[in-house]
Each structure stands twice: as structure tokens, then as C-alpha cells.
Amino acid sequence: MEYLGYYNGKYGPLEEMTIPMLDRVCYFGDGVYDATYSRNYKIFTLDEHVDRFFNSAGLLEIPIPHTKEEVKSILLDMVSKMDTGENFVYFQCTRGTGIRNHIYPDPEKVPANFWITLRQADVVPLDTKVKLITLEDTRFLHCNIKTLNLLPACVANEKAKRAGADEVIFYRLQADGRKRVTECAHSNCHIIKDGVFITAPTDHLILPGIARMNLIKACKALGIPVDETVYYIDDVFTADEVLISSAGTFGITATELDGKPVGGKAPEIMAKLHAYLWNQWLTDTNV
Numbered sequence: 001m002e003y004l005g006y007y008n009g010k011y012g013p014l015e016e017m018t019i020p021m022l023d024r025v026c027y028f029g030d031g032v033y034d035a036t037y038s039r040n041y042k043i044f045t046l047d048e049h050v051d052r053f054f055n056s057a058g059l060l061e062i063p064i065p066h067t068k069e070e071v072k073s074i075l076l077d078m079v080s081k082m083d084t085g086e087n088f089v090y091f092q093c094t095r096g097t098g099i100r101n102h103i104y105p106d107p108e109k110v111p112a113n114f115w116i117t118l119r120q121a122d123v124v125p126l127d128t129k130v131k132l133i134t135l136e137d138t139r140f141l142h143c144n145i146k147t148l149n150l151l152p153a154c155v156a157n158e159k160a161k162r163a164g165a166d167e168v169i170f171y172r173l174q175a176d177g178r179k180r181v182t183e184c185a186h187s188n189c190h191i192i193k194d195g196v197f198i199t200a201p202t203d204h205l206i207l208p209g210i211a212r213m214n215l216i217k218a219c220k221a222l223g224i225p226v227d228e229t230v231y232y233i234d235d236v237f238t239a240d241e242v243l244i245s246s247a248g249t250f251g252i253t254a255t256e257l258d259g260k261p262v263g264g265k266a267p268e269i270m271a272k273l274h275a276y277l278w279n280q281w282l283t284d285t286n287v
């Protein structure tokens with residue numbers, strides 16, 4: 001199959017799957033999700049993504065109706081049903097099904113719903129170059145939780161598209177007028193300056209990305225200093241390299257920000273990082 005869906009134990013072609021109108025996702029976006037990719041029917045960084053999935057659910061007090069090992073087993077079983085081993089693997093959990101009510105339902109009476117959607121897809125080649133724009137970050141203050149409330153990200157990505165760009169760098173305006181970089185609409189953002197890999201700290205303003213974590217590990221393995229610290233839009237314009245990372249973009253670089261050229265000044269570092277990350281992807285997903 002090219003597309004496959006799963007909902008509480010039932011599965012089939014994605015276009016034929018249905019959900020109840022009273023699933024709380026319909027009214028409140030009341031749920032969490034995670035996503036990664038598979039190759040050769042092996043799911044990349046599966047443990048890390050499932051751990052983050054359970055952490056997000058725990059922060060919102062959503063009891064996932066399976067253990068971590070059960071979730072992994074279900075995901076792997078679903079991937080095995082696809083026509084190809086190269087897939088985008090998306091899974092989410094919503095806070096049950098019941099009459100619309102802002103108050104959480106009793107989880108003993110209303111169990112959570114577990115979903116999976118699969119589609120054939122490849123990760124983005126690491127030599128891909130992207131254009132970025134900046135946008136003030138007006139999202140809520142729980143960006144560390146991977147919730148289903150993604151409307152601000154959709155609005156931001158549409159603005160990027162209309163500007164001829166690929167992604168948005170969000171910033172929080174500080175009292176002194178500086179623009180603190182948080183993350184992108186669906187990626188983490190990083191810079192390299194004077195040989196140092198700089199990335200925002202994992203506070204409540206950014207998602208603790210698995211690809212971000214892998215980039216930090218790669219830097220440490222290669223002897224590249226890492227600084228998890230607050231930085232600003234002005235720093236992005238003067239950086240030697242500007243990177244974005246996500247489940248499908250391990251650490252691709254940007255060439256433009258708000259119509260001005262950025263990055264491209266540390267090709268040796270990027271070549272080492274890209275080689276390390278690509279080898280990790282191939283090694284971890286080999287049969």
C-alpha cells in the first residue's frame with residue numbers, strides 16, 4: 001500500500017479510514033503526536049521518538065493505551081504492510097471520544113485513541129538548500145510538547161510559501177528589542193559561528209527535536225564545540241552556516257533569510273556533519 005491508516009486496532013487504506021466525530025481531536029486538537037521515517041522497513045530513531053511521544057502525553061496527562069514496547073511493535077507491524085520500506089511514519093494519541101466538554105473526561109471511562117498514518121516518502125537529501133523568512137513567534141508557551149495544535153505553523157508556512165521561501169524562523173521579541181530565535185514552523189534551527197555549533201536551549205519555547213539531538217551527538221563525535229544557548233536573529237545573519245533539522249531533514253542548510261544571503265562560510269564543517277549524519281541514517285536502517 002502507498003498509504004495506510006490505523007485507529008485503535010483497525011487498519012486499512014488511509015482514504016477508507018474513519019474516526020468518530022466525538023473524538024476530542026475534532027473540537028480541541030486534544031492530543032499529541034510524533035513522526036519519523038523508515039528505510040528498509042526499519043524505523044529510524046524509533047526509541048527516541050516513542051520516548052518523546054510518551055513524554056508529551058504525560059505532560060498533558062493523556063494516558064496512552066499501550067506500553068512503549070507495544071507502540072513500537074504496532075508501528076513496526078504497520079510499516080511491514082507497506083509496499084516499500086521507505087515511509088513517513090506518523091503516530092498520535094488523542095484524549096478519547098465523548099460529548100464536547102472542555103473538562104478532561106475520566107480516563108477510566110473514556111480511553112485515549114491511538115492513530116497511525118503511513119505514506120511512502122524519502123528523507124530530504126542533505127545537500128538541499130533552503131530559503132527562510134523570519135516571523136514573530138506568537139504561539140503558546142508549551143512548545144516543548146508536541147501537540148496537535150499546529151494552526152500557527154500552518155499559517156507561518158503559508159506565509160513562507162507566498163514569500164517564495166521554504167521555512168520560517170520564529171523569534172520572541174525581548175524587552176530590549178532583540179529578537180530571540182526559538183525554532184522554525186516545523187523544524188529546529190541552529191547556526192555555526194567561528195567553528196561552534198549553536199542551538200537554542202530546550203526550554204518551553206522549543207520542541208526538543210530528535211534530529212537536533214542527533215546533530216549535537218554528531219558534533220561531539222567530530223570534535224565540533226556545542227553551545228546550547230539563547231541567540232538572536234542578528235546572529236543568524238552573521239553566522240557562518242544556518243541549519244534546520246527535523247525528522248526528514250537531518251541538518252540541511254539555508255542560503256537566504258528575508259531575501260538576504262546567509263551561510264555558506266563553513267563548507268568543511270558541513271561536509272563532515274552531513275557525512276556523519278548520512279552514515280548514521282544508512283547504518284541504523286540497514287537490513
